[in-house]
Amino acid sequence: MTALSGVRVLDISQVLAGPYAAMLLADLGADVIKVEAPGHGDHSRQMAPRVADNVSGAYLAVNRNKRGVAIDLKDERGRGLLHRLAETSDIVIENFRPGVAARLGIDYATLSALNPRLIHCSISGFGQSGPYAPRGGFDLVAQGMAGLMSVTGEPGGPPVKCGVPITDLGSGLFATYGILAALAARERTGRGQQVDTSLFETGLGLGVWEAVEYFHTGATSQPTGSAHRLGAPYQAFRCLDGHFTVGADGDRHWPRFCEVIGRPDLPGDPRFGTNADRLANLPDLVEQIEAQTSTRTRDEWLERLEAAGVPAGPINTVPEALSDPHTRARNMVVDVEHDTLGPLKALGPVVKLSETPAEVRTAAPGLGQHTDEVFGQLGVDADTIDGLRRDAVVA
Structure with missing residues (x-):
């Protein structure tokens, strides 16, 4: 049936x-x-x-x-x-x-x-x-x-x-x-x-996120690359052999992410304490993060982030996505x-x-x-x- x-x-x-x-x-x-x-x-x-x-x-x-x-x-x-x-x-x-x-x-x-x-x-x-x-x-x-x-x-x-x-x-x-x-x-x-x-x-x-931003703040949304307009860090980051994605904008994942990349001090920085702070200072945040992530390969970071329970993933080509074992x-x-x-x-x-x-x-x-x-x-x-x-x- x-x-x-x-x-x-x-x-x-x-x-x-x-x-x-x-x-x-x-x-x-x-x-x-x-x-x-x-x-x-x-x-x-x-x-x-x-x-x-x-x-x-x-x-x-x-x-x-x-x-x-x-x-x-x-x-x-x-x-x-x-x-x-x-x-x-x-x-x-x-x-x-x-x-x-x-x-x-x-x-x-x-x-x-x-x-x-x-x-x-x-x-x-x-x-x-x-x-x-x-x-x-x-x-x-x-x-x-x-x-x-x-x-x-x-x-x-x-x-x-x-x-x-x-x-x-x-x-x-x-x-x-x-x-x-x-x-x-x-x-x-x-x-x-x-x-x-x-x-x-x-x-x-x-365009539901963009509409709500305009309706409630009057702001006109702008391009953000791979970043999210409502949360940070939530984007692709540079590593030794390319890029990978991280979704660590929540209060639970943000400190864990910082521990993994060797910067446990970042959550205490007033520029990056809250999600609103991180969005307001996103260029500085990306600079601080990529100074760390650029020192290791994608697979090294993904293994460490998976072990720590931080959402992250590779940026696959179409052939890679179609041949993935989960696919x-x-x-x-x-x-x-x-x-x-x-x-x-x-x-x-x-x-x-x-x-x-x-x-x-x-x-x-x-x-x-x-x-x-x-x-x-x-x-x-x-x-x-x-x-x-x-x-x-x-x-």
């Missing part, structure tokens, strides 16, 4: 935020049908890295556990097929610019009239309302406009975006949260609803079989459920791989599907 057994999702989205949300639902057991345009399919199919000449790693990353159909939604016959699918589905996910779904006849008003229990999720750059609604959605732009880039990077340095597409992935997570809430509400009301979220609002929502023990790297490429590595499910666990069952589908299967299950006969294929309405 899976958590979302019997739930059908139509994924009419592209690239990242929408497909990521749909993949999370698929991992939990939902029957996710990915709907793409004949010919080119999801834009991510053309993106790097290339796993093979005609296979994109970007596409594989967020489309596992799905069945794939290819439909031309600009053709009335294609829209008719999509409407038939919507009548038997629980959830639709799309990430067109506001207005495009309505022109294609796949918006909430149209589809909910066919299926009042349908939950329709729209992910866009700026939401379905407001002055910026017509604008396109790009992670970089959203990070900038939501204030995230203004607080990322080193003090006094140029604007820096987060190293991962945080508003794209975050929007996928928030969309999943909204969809599951709507599913729970439907159990009580019997009705579906529209779920509306955006990259911009995700960026604002993730493997938590099943965060799994094997999945691709129809043409054979076994591939993939990230495992992040959330572990004891009774209805998520799992990686199948690799991402080829373009239109399940067109015959899906529409056959709807009762569309083979001759009709063949005729639609000849007219490029399906592929």
